[in-house]
Amino acid sequence: PISMRAKCRRLLHEHRIDLVMVDYIQLMNAGTNFQNNxxxxxxxxxxxxxxxxxxLNVPVFTAAQLSRAVEQRHDKRPLMSDLRESGSLEQDADIVMFLYRDAVYNEASETPNQADIIVAKHRNGPTGTxxxxxxxxxxxxxxxxxDNFNLSGL
Known part of the structure; x- marks a missing residue:
């Protein structure tokens, strides 16, 4: 993150950057010794x-993997506690959003073309789906x- 921060700082001065995206945070390493923690x-x-x-006064959008705990539950909708390897992700974030598609887990889904953005945390605004x-x-x-959805079953 230190070298990334320096690169972003340089880019901000040389060009204008409005957003930093990280895909995904678990692929990053700190470059310092954390005794394998x-x-x-x-x-x-x-x-x-x-x-x-x-x-830098820019939003940093960071994708993150979920733990496998979500796979063990009946309701597969992700929860904040499903963020993999760190409670600090949910703590530090201003906004936490998850993507969920019922059709991924349920072949007989009544809404195969529906995707939900679950706003699980929003420090300065509403949460919801x-x-x-x-x-x-x-x-x-x-x-x-x-008109995008098949509503014949309603």
């Missing part, structure tokens, strides 16, 4: 991302409109 290392990385966002239309063959998300 991955939880502490990710906590450090998470803090560095937060500090970088403040310093926003439904989108998902076009699988294009891997494309669009606004959910009634």
């Amino acid at each position: 991955r939880v502490q290392e990710l906590s450090y990385i998470s803090r560095m991302m937060k500090e970088m966002a403040r310093e 926003v439904s989108l239309y998902f076009e699988n063959r294009l891997t494309k998300f669009t606004d959910a409109r009634v």
